Amino acid sequence: xxxxxxxxxxxxxxxxxxxxxxxxxxxxxxxxxxxxxxxxxxxxxxxxxxxxxxxxxxxxxxxxxxxxxxxxxxxxxxxxxxxxxxxxxxxxxxxxxxxxxxxxxxxxxxxxxxxxxxxxxxxxxxxxxxxxxxxxxxxxxxxxxxxxxxxxxxxxxxxxxxxxxxxxxxxxxxxxxxxxxxxxxxxxxxxxxxxxxxxxxxxxxxxxxxxxxxxxxxxxxxxxxxxxxxxxxxxxxxxxxxxxxxxxxxxxxxxxxxxxxxxxxxxxxxxxxxxxxxxxxxxxxxxxxxxxxxxxxxxxxxxxxxxxxxxx
Amino acid sequence: xxxxxxxxxxxxxxxxxxxxxxxxxxxxxxxxxxxxxxxxxxxxxxxxxxxxxxxxxxxxxxxxxxxxxxxxxxxxxxxxxxxxxxxxxxxxxxxxxxxxxxxxxxxxxxxx
Numbered sequence: 001x002x003x004x005x006x007x008x009x010x011x012x013x014x015x016x017x018x019x020x021x022x023x024x025x026x027x028x029x030x031x032x033x034x035x036x037x038x039x040x041x042x043x044x045x046x047x048x049x050x051x052x053x054x055x056x057x058x059x060x061x062x063x064x065x066x067x068x069x070x071x072x073x074x075x076x077x078x079x080x081x082x083x084x085x086x087x088x089x090x091x092x093x094x095x096x097x098x099x100x101x102x103x104x105x106x107x108x109x110x111x112x113x114x115x116x117x118x119x120x121x122x123x124x125x126x127x128x129x130x131x132x133x134x135x136x137x138x139x140x141x142x143x144x145x146x147x148x149x150x151x152x153x154x155x156x157x158x159x160x161x162x163x164x165x166x167x168x169x170x171x172x173x174x175x176x177x178x179x180x181x182x183x184x185x186x187x188x189x190x191x192x193x194x195x196x197x198x199x200x201x202x203x204x205x206x207x208x209x210x211x212x213x214x215x216x217x218x219x220x221x222x223x224x225x226x227x228x229x230x231x232x233x234x235x236x237x238x239x240x241x242x243x244x245x246x247x248x249x250x251x252x253x254x255x256x257x258x259x260x261x262x263x264x265x266x267x268x269x270x271x272x273x274x275x276x277x278x279x280x281x282x283x284x285x286x287x288x289x290x291x292x293x294x295x296x297x298x299x300x301x302x303x304x305x306x307x308x309x310x311x312x
Numbered sequence: 313x314x315x316x317x318x319x320x321x322x323x324x325x326x327x328x329x330x331x332x333x334x335x336x337x338x339x340x341x342x343x344x345x346x347x348x349x350x351x352x353x354x355x356x357x358x359x360x361x362x363x364x365x366x367x368x369x370x371x372x373x374x375x376x377x378x379x380x381x382x383x384x385x386x387x388x389x390x391x392x393x394x395x396x397x398x399x400x401x402x403x404x405x406x407x408x409x410x411x412x413x414x415x416x417x418x419x420x421x422x423x424x
Contacts, residue, residue: 002316003314006316006319006320007314007319010319010320010322010323013323013327014323014326014327014330017326017327017330017331017350018330020330020334020346020347020350021330021333021334021337021338021347026340026342026343029343029346030342030346033346033349036350036353040353040357043320043323043357043360044360046316046320047316047317047320047357047360047361047363047364047372047373048364048367048371048372048373049360049363049364049372049373049378049381051378051379051382052356052360052378052381052382052385055381055382055385055386056385059385059386059389060349060353060385060388060389063389064349064388064389064392067392067393067396068342068345068346068392068396071342071396071399071400072342074400074403075342075399075400075403078340078403079340079342081410082339082340082341082410084339085339085410086337086338086339087336087337087339091336091337092337095332095333095336095337096333098332098333098336099329099330099332099333099336100329102328102329102332103325103326103328103329104325106324106325106328106329106358107321107322107325107326109325110318110321110322110324110325110358110361111318111322113317113321113362113365117362117365117366118366119365119366119367119368119374120366120374120375120376121366121367121368121369121371121373121374121375121376122368122369124369124374124375124376125368125369125370125371136371136375137375137378137379137382139375140375140376140378140379141379141382141383144376145376145379145380148379148380148383149383152383152386152387155386155387155390156386156390158390159390159391159393159394162394162397163393163394163397166397166398166400166401216382218382218386302390302393303393305397305400306397306400306401
């Protein structure tokens, strides 16, 4: 039963990937991408990675999908001309050969994976007690490999700075994206009033249970960011000008707390990002609480895009 | 019958190939960004299959690669966001978003 389900799932995923290659209309390919992200979420569940499934659903399929839909709608007028540049058959044949070769090499590697599989799970399990958290993913992300997570939050911030830096000089410091207006009696405006309170609770819950069960700050922050964007798209709220001091402070606040706690580890536990005995869970939660609002705001502003209107 | 890790591992290998082909032959930059994400998801599923095989100590998968996957997904999102922002800036400055080297000269950028 489960085998048939997995085989069907794999076929569906491959069919959607093939659709994204051949679809003539870019918008159709983007819609395929969103469905593809949702199916990948199921793949992650089948691979016993529920935390990864939540991240894929929220960020991989959700936020990336929303970004692509918006971009495809804006770039529609340029697509027809670009399509005419489709390479001739020799290029396509060479590309097919190359892609087929890469797939074959990877397939051979998959079939030749060592038995028994190498695993860090026993070591993680042996040291989980020291972190005080119950979810091994959170333990890895914020204790054993905390440097990765620190760099990751920095990358998110750098991406936002990159997006902002593309603003024309005239509107530097202004508000991102167009001002959305929607009929207050439309379904969109209705949903933008009904959903955010529910979404906010769900987002904070997913964040909160992340210590012991699947969930965490990135997944929670994505949901909160999506709720805010819904209100912006329905015209109920507006993106703040990016020159605001409180905004800048909120963006760097989380990473700064992370770095400060990491630096304190040098004095109290002998290494950067080391936690003193007994305080690990408290410090991990402190970092997560500081990161949640920063991440939600950063992700939301990345989605809102390049500043387009003067602050006024 | 194939086990779960092998099935999705092979599926991932095919995804990387499909994405790579789309990345080369689709001329529109936005399609290349989508293809980049398909290649990325193939790599992620492959790592996910390896993590699944490493399940031990009562967990269905090895938590270390799974945690790295979460980091990877977020970084892939950031890269896509930056690429899309660059593309939209290009579309605003020039009428076409072509990547061809012998493209007809774009009309001078008009101040908005």
